[in-house]
Amino acid sequence: MVRDRAMGMKLSIRGWGVRTALLLAWLVASFFATVPVEAALADRWQQLTDEGTAAREQARYKDAEQLFLLADQVAQEFDSNDGRRGSSLNNLGLVFHDQGQYERAKSCYEQALFLWEQALGPMQEDAAVALHNLAEIFQEQDKLEQAEAYYRRSLTVGERVLGPGHPRLAVGYNGLGMLYRKQGRHVQAEASFHLALALVGTSDGSESIEEATILNNLASLYKEKELYAFAEPLYQQALALRLAFFGAVHPAVALSLNNLANLYQAQGLSELADRRYREALAVLEAMEDPPTRLMGSILGNWALLAHERGLLEEARFRYERALVIQQQTLGTDHPMVAVLLDRYAGLLRDLASEYRRGSLPQGSPSPSPLGSNALAQSVGTGNVQKGRHE
Numbered sequence: 001m002v003r004d005r006a007m008g009m010k011l012s013i014r015g016w017g018v019r020t021a022l023l024l025a026w027l028v029a030s031f032f033a034t035v036p037v038e039a040a041l042a043d044r045w046q047q048l049t050d051e052g053t054a055a056r057e058q059a060r061y062k063d064a065e066q067l068f069l070l071a072d073q074v075a076q077e078f079d080s081n082d083g084r085r086g087s088s089l090n091n092l093g094l095v096f097h098d099q100g101q102y103e104r105a106k107s108c109y110e111q112a113l114f115l116w117e118q119a120l121g122p123m124q125e126d127a128a129v130a131l132h133n134l135a136e137i138f139q140e141q142d143k144l145e146q147a148e149a150y151y152r153r154s155l156t157v158g159e160r161v162l163g164p165g166h167p168r169l170a171v172g173y174n175g176l177g178m179l180y181r182k183q184g185r186h187v188q189a190e191a192s193f194h195l196a197l198a199l200v201g202t203s204d205g206s207e208s209i210e211e212a213t214i215l216n217n218l219a220s221l222y223k224e225k226e227l228y229a230f231a232e233p234l235y236q237q238a239l240a241l242r243l244a245f246f247g248a249v250h251p252a253v254a255l256s257l258n259n260l261a262n263l264y265q266a267q268g269l270s271e272l273a274d275r276r277y278r279e280a281l282a283v284l285e286a287m288e289d290p291p292t293r294l295m296g297s298i299l300g301n302w303a304l305l306a307h308e309r310g311l312l313e314e315a316r317f318r319y320e321r322a323l324v325i326q327q328q329t330l331g332t333d334h335p336m337v338a339v340l341l342d343r344y345a346g347l348l349r350d351l352a353s354e355y356r357r358g359s360l361p362q363g364s365p366s367p368s369p370l371g372s373n374a375l376a377q378s379v380g381t382g383n384v385q386k387g388r389h390e
Contacts, residue, residue, distance in 0.1 A: 038077075045074040045084055052091060059251050061095055061289050068092040083126060086115040090130055097133065098251070100293035100329055106137045128157040132171060139179055142335075151175045170199040174214045181221050193218040212241035212252070216259060223263050235260050251291050254283040258298050265305055274309075277302040296325035300340050307343070312351050319344040 052067035072088035093108030113130035120126065135150035155172040162168060177192035196214045219234035239256035246252055261276035280298050284290040303318035323344060326337050 041074060041077055045071055045078075045088075048074060049087070049091065052095075056091075056095055056098070057246070059098075059249075059287055059289065059291070061099055061291075064095045065092065068095060081119045083116055083119055086112040086119070086126060086130075089115070090126075090133065093133060097136065099291050102137050102140055106134065109133045109137065123157055123160055125158070125161050128154045128161065131157065132175060135175055139175070139182065144179060144183060147179055148176070151179065165199065165202070167199050167202050170196040170210060170214065173199065174210075174217060177214075177221075178217055181217070181224070186221060186225060189221050190218070193221065208241055209245045209252075212238040212245070212256075215241075216256065219263075220259065223266060226266075228263060228267055231263055232260075235263060249283055249286045251284065251287075251294055254280045254294060254298065257283065258294075258301065261305075262301065265301075265308075270305065270309055273305055274302075277305065292325050293329045296322045296329060297336070299325065300336075300343070303347075304343060307347050307350070312347065312354060315347050316344075316351065319347060 048067050048071035052064045052071060055064035055067060068088055068091045072085060072092065075085035075088045078084055089108045090112040093105040093112065096105035096108065109130050113127060113134070116124070116126040116130060131150050131154035135147045135154060138147035138150060151172055155169060158169050158172060173192045173196040177189045177196060180189035180192060193214055197211065200211045200214065215234045216238040219231040219238065222231035222234070235256065239253065239260065242250065242252045242256055257276045257280035261273045261280065264273035264276060277298060281302065284295045299318045299322035303315045303322060306315035306318060319340065323340050326340055330337055
């Protein structure tokens with residue numbers, strides 16, 4: 001499921017908005033040990049960090065990775081009690097997280113947490129950042145008990161340092177809301193999202209992109225509850241904020257378009273859904289370094305729509321593209337890959353039926369019954385799943 005993650009992002013997420021707020025708001029306030037350092041070295045580290053942050057905001061992930069790696073090399077020249085190395089590793093983890101490389105991100109976050117706690121103690125803002133980001137990873141991996149424990153640890157530290165009701169605590173309540181939604185605890189999820197929005201509303205407006213992430217997640221909750229009239233304006237508001245903050249070519253914009261398409265598809269508005277999926281994919285294809293997992297999810301969703309509309313060859317093409325991407329990105333054993341395989345197996349059976357009836361257009365390739373059976377066996381039932389990825 002693609003949804004906003006804390007940007008931090010992610011989303012999803014899971015989103016781009018929340019972990020961006022963490023990085024920009026908390027990194028500036030980060031406390032570094034007051035030890036004498038060479039001014040030129042400190043300036044170099046800050047320059048690399050700023051450039052890496054800008055590259056990540058623009059979804060230039062390869063550039064961001066290289067810049068944060070260079071910043072980490074510079075940070076190693078500082079005293080061991082300095083917090084800069086933890087910041088560099090956390091920033092590097094965000095880049096991996098955005099791209100769905102969860103194990104690499106987790107390793108960076110764990111190293112950052114260890115360094116920060118060792119240098120500055122467990123009760124400080126940077127530790128809360130790392131704890132939150134680790135919670136996001138656990139949630140993406142469906143380790144929900146660990147995710148909840150880390151969200152709560154992060155909030156405990158944040159409340160101790162910042163005070164209850166601080167706007168920057170919104171990211172934690174948004175994370176809990178996503179967790180509760182995943183567990184089907186809809187009342188608690190809605191309450192957490194509304195609390196997060198209330199906290200963001202107390203800020204000076206600098207965290208508007210974080211508001212977009214929370215609005216998106218609340219909209220997804222309403223969509224699950226089939227409260228479509230409540231969901232659509234929230235999705236539209238989130239999209240408008242993201243367009244204003246990121247511009248037209250950014251993964252967060254593609255995610256918002258995908259989610260609107262999901263909503264229209266759920267209501268049977270096939271033409272609107274098709275248009276939004278097409279726009280979402282066009283956004284990613286216009287990027288120099290698009291996040292492949294998001295692209296695979298959008299293709300899979302669009303394939304399901306084509307299948308539902310009876311456009312079997314279009315669906316086949318999109319499923320095959322999605323499967324190649326998701327198997328490479330997530331691995332063959334991932335649940336999302338299993339869902340795609342299940343859908344694809346159902347499509348091949350439908351294609352085989354059409355082929356036997358002679359109702360496919362001339363020149364259409366005949367589906368392989370062996371391939372269909374093999375796919376069905378690989379996931380057990382072989383039934384087409386109707387759920388979409390957000």
